Amino acid sequence: MNQNKIQIQVGAKTRFFLGLTLSILALSSCGSQANKATMNSPATAPLATAETREIANSAPGQTTPEPKKQSQLIKRAQLTLVVQSIHQTTESITQIIQKQQGDILKFEAQKSPNNSQRQTAYLEFRVPQQRLEITLNALTKLGTVENQMITAEDVSDQLVDFQARLRNLRKSEEMILKIMERSGSVGDVLKAANELSTLRESIERIDAQLRNLQNQVAYSTINLTLESAVSAASPPNNWGLRIQETWGTATHAMGEFTWLLLGLILWLFAFSPYLLIMGGAAYGYRWYRQHQIK
Incomplete structure (x- = not known):
């Protein structure tokens, strides 16, 4: 009986130590597999590499530069030239403008009546902005430059503002159209129609302003003044023409004077009764004074 108890106790202790040993081995193998999986994980290495590259490439105090937007400029030029012949220079200018795909907006020529001043001409035309410098260089070769000036106005913010307002208004227009489709009340439909009409007027006005600015950016205006180098020669004296x-001037003056005298006679004839009455009264008063003194 005692031997059986001893054998049972020895068997229990053996099973206990055997189970403990197996548990320790199992935990050790799981820990080693977890460490290997962590070390050999493909997702961890690229992430660490990407973060390391980002930290290595980024310098302190520096940010990624944004692409620079091109400024939208309205360019205008003023030019004054002294030329030998206004007529010939004007023809050359017309050819230059046609070659540069421009348009003449205004032409005005002035000539002194007594030839004491220079003959002048004024032109206003526009050319594509990318051809402005080429056009100015071609114009300066036609004469002597007295004055030249180029101005530029940046309208980038205005263009962005108009475009944003136009987008918002068109979105509002779409919303109102959807409301009109869903609405069944006549009053709501009329109200939405009035709002839609006002909205479309604003869209047309802003769209016109936007197109005008874009047109001014696309085409540059040039104001050109031409002056003749020497005043035109006076015409030769023609004595027959002068006589x-x-x-003719004398006969015209005589005719005017004749009509003036005729008109005066007619006025006197028309007022002759009053003149006779006034003359008779004056004579009677004088006669009365003379006889009273005597």
């Missing part, structure tokens, strides 16, 4: 002009 004829003098005779």
